[in-house]
Amino acid sequence: MSSVVDFRDAVVVFNGFPALAEASIEVERGEIVLLQGPNGAGKTTLLRACAGLLPIVRGEASVLGVDLCVDRQSVRQRVGLLGHANGLFADLTISENVLFWAQMVGASEGEVASTLHRFGIDGRLAEQKVMHLSAGQKRRCALACLVVRRAELWLLDEPHAGLDAAARDEIDAIIREASSAGATVLIASHELERSRGLATRSVSVIAGRVVS
Amino acid sequence: MSAQHSLSRVARAVAAKDLRIELRSRVVINQVFPFAGLVMVMFAFALDNDDVLTRVAGGLVWLATLFSLIIIIQRSFAVDTADGALEAQRVAGLDPAGIFVGKALAVMVQLVTLEIMLFVAAVVLYRVQLNADGTVLLVTCVLSATAGLSFVGTLYGGLTAGSRGRETLLPLLMLPVVAPVLIGATRATESAFTSGGAAVSDGWPWVGVLVVFAAVFGLGGILSFGSLIEE
Numbered sequence: 465m466s467s468v469v470d471f472r473d474a475v476v477v478f479n480g481f482p483a484l485a486e487a488s489i490e491v492e493r494g495e496i497v498l499l500q501g502p503n504g505a506g507k508t509t510l511l512r513a514c515a516g517l518l519p520i521v522r523g524e525a526s527v528l529g530v531d532l533c534v535d536r537q538s539v540r541q542r543v544g545l546l547g548h549a550n551g552l553f554a555d556l557t558i559s560e561n562v563l564f565w566a567q568m569v570g571a572s573e574g575e576v577a578s579t580l581h582r583f584g585i586d587g588r589l590a591e592q593k594v595m596h597l598s599a600g601q602k603r604r605c606a607l608a609c610l611v612v613r614r615a616e617l618w619l620l621d622e623p624h625a626g627l628d629a630a631a632r633d634e635i636d637a638i639i640r641e642a643s644s645a646g647a648t649v650l651i652a653s654h655e656l657e658r659s660r661g662l663a664t665r666s667v668s669v670i671a672g673r674v675v676s
Numbered sequence: 677m678s679a680q681h682s683l684s685r686v687a688r689a690v691a692a693k694d695l696r697i698e699l700r701s702r703v704v705i706n707q708v709f710p711f712a713g714l715v716m717v718m719f720a721f722a723l724d725n726d727d728v729l730t731r732v733a734g735g736l737v738w739l740a741t742l743f744s745l746i747i748i749i750q751r752s753f754a755v756d757t758a759d760g761a762l763e764a765q766r767v768a769g770l771d772p773a774g775i776f777v778g779k780a781l782a783v784m785v786q787l788v789t790l791e792i793m794l795f796v797a798a799v800v801l802y803r804v805q806l807n808a809d810g811t812v813l814l815v816t817c818v819l820s821a822t823a824g825l826s827f828v829g830t831l832y833g834g835l836t837a838g839s840r841g842r843e844t845l846l847p848l849l850m851l852p853v854v855a856p857v858l859i860g861a862t863r864a865t866e867s868a869f870t871s872g873g874a875a876v877s878d879g880w881p882w883v884g885v886l887v888v889f890a891a892v893f894g895l896g897g898i899l900s901f902g903s904l905i906e907e
Contacts, residue, residue: 515767540769549760551767555697567689568770593700594759613768 468493468617468648469514471674473523476513483509485672486523496639496649498663499674500656506672507652508547511619514650515545528616544615548622550606554595558585558605561594566612576612583608583638600631607638618642618649624658636662686774687781690765694782697755704751704786708744712790715740716797726803731872733802734865737794738858741787741825745854746847748786749829752779753837762837762905772902776830780897783826791818804869809876814868816883821861824890828854831897834904860885 469491476484483506491497499507512518514527516536525532530539552561559580566576580586583604594602603623610618623639624632632655639662643649652669653659660666668675698704719736723729729736756762765775795814798804806814832850836842860882866872867879 516769517767537769540767543767545767547760547763549763551760551764553693553697553755553761554758555700555755556693560693560696564689564693565768568686568768570685609764 467491467526468495469527469650471510471513471523471525474513474520474525475522476509476518476672477521478509478518483518483672484513487669487672487674489667489674491648491650493648494643494646495665496643496651496663498656498659498666499650499652499669500654500659500666501669505669507669508621509672510669510674511545511547511621511650511652514617514619515543516540517545541613542615543617543619544610544613545619546606546610546621546623548625550602551609552594552602552606555593557591557593558597558601558608559590561605562608562612565609569612569614571612571614579608579611582641583611584634598631599626600628600634603627603631603635604638607635607642611642616647618647620649620651620653622653622655623651624653624655632658683771683774683777686771687777690775690778691781691785694752694755694779695785698751698782698786701755704748704790708747708751708786709790709793711747712740712744712794713797715743716794716801720801729802730804730869731866733798733804734869734871735858735862736802737791737798737865738821738861740794741791742851742854742858744790745783745787745825745829746850748783748790749833749850750843750846752783752830753833753842757837766905772905773898775905776834776897776901779833780823780826780830780894783829784822787822787826788818791822804871806869807876810868810870813864813876813879813883817861817864817868817879817886820883820886820890821857821864824857824886824893825854827890827893827897828857831893831901831904834901837905856889857886860889 467490469489471487471489473486473488474484475482475486487510499510501507516532516539520533527539528542562576562580580590585601585604585608594605623635639649651659651663716736720729828850832846836845839845864879864882867874867876
């Protein structure tokens with residue numbers, strides 16, 4: 465299977481309930497795919513299953529060539545999941561947060577500095593504690609962490625939530641740039657107008673099934 | 677698990693991160709240290725007898741350490757769970773054993789610093805005596821007991837990190853488990869202080885118990901921490 469994401473009739477059971485019911489989806493490298501659907505339809509479950517966090521109980525599922533039915537651990541180092549929380553350390557500065565993740569993959573300080581510059585969170589802002597940042601700056605910092613981790617598949621759950629228009633534009637620009645650089649992006653969002661403009665393709669998730 | 681996310685690399689980064697957070701926030705320095713010092717002073721007021729204080733000094737130091745451990749562990753995991761950073765580490769596939777060792781190392785550094793302060797307070801407030809042999813025993817006791825406490829604390833901190841009522845659940849689960857450390861460390865410390873006519877040599881078997889305890893919980897934590905923080 466050469467697709468970045470390839471789910472075929474995948475079933476995921478969450479709290480005794482089939483949160484994904486024979487879901488099938490194929491995503492190619494560099495695509496930005498919007499997952500749309502009502503609350504509780506299974507969008508977040510699909511993202512978490514792609515991240516190797518939930519077991520596939522039936523069907524086939526592979527992410528980045530790794531069979532999730534066999535191995536859910538090794539894929540985690542290659543995907544980045546950004547949910548409602550940013551996963552940042554509030555007492556550390558932006559640069560320290562990004563450096564923490566850079567150390568995990570052996571990324572250089574130069575790589576960190578260029579990432580901070582690209583995301584507009586360099587200079588004096590980089591030395592600000594995360595607790596003092598705006599929601600948009602925190603989001604950019606979290607995305608910068610995904611970049612230095614060299615995540616090949618970005619799984620973004622409501623990436624625009626809580627942000628103003630300017631911050632949303634900035635996030636969109638970052639996602640487009642990541643896609644241009646070869647990252648594949650899955651976005652679960654209720655911001656359909658905005659996300660449709662960003663995505664190369666959209667699919668609906670309804671009652672645990674993926675509908676193209 | 678790739679070599680990139682190796683145990684030592686993750687442990688070093690996590691320990692450095694936790695210690696840097698403490699240096700920035702100074703919660704342990706500004707709140708836990710004064711709390712522990714206050715406990716020592718309150719014990720002195722409550723017992724109000726020099727002979728009794730000298731005899732029970734070891735136990736009081738370790739009780740103050742245990743109370744402080746609860747706060748340090750809660751703080752250690754609070755900084756990771758506040759904005760989903762612990763989940764981010766899990767999602768990113770960081771070696772859970774590395775996270776465990778890193779967090780335990782950071783706790784160890786904070787506890788040893790605290791214990792140095794507490795033993796100085798014991799010498800000043802409770803007028804305990806310490807000779808050269810006793811000092812060697814005491815240092816060994818502190819290191820082995822602190823390792824055991826840090827491993828158990830980190831293990832139970834991870835277990836309760838995502839649960840509701842974790843503030844009360846952590847001491848309820850952890851204190852019974854660390855009872856052997858309290859007993860062993862107290863006996864060894866009493867021997868180091870030669871309290872109540874104890875000989876320094878009496879303390880070494882208790883240090884053996886502390887070393888075994890630390891080894892068991894260190895190994896147990898390395899093997900099981902991933903399952904504890906897994907969904």
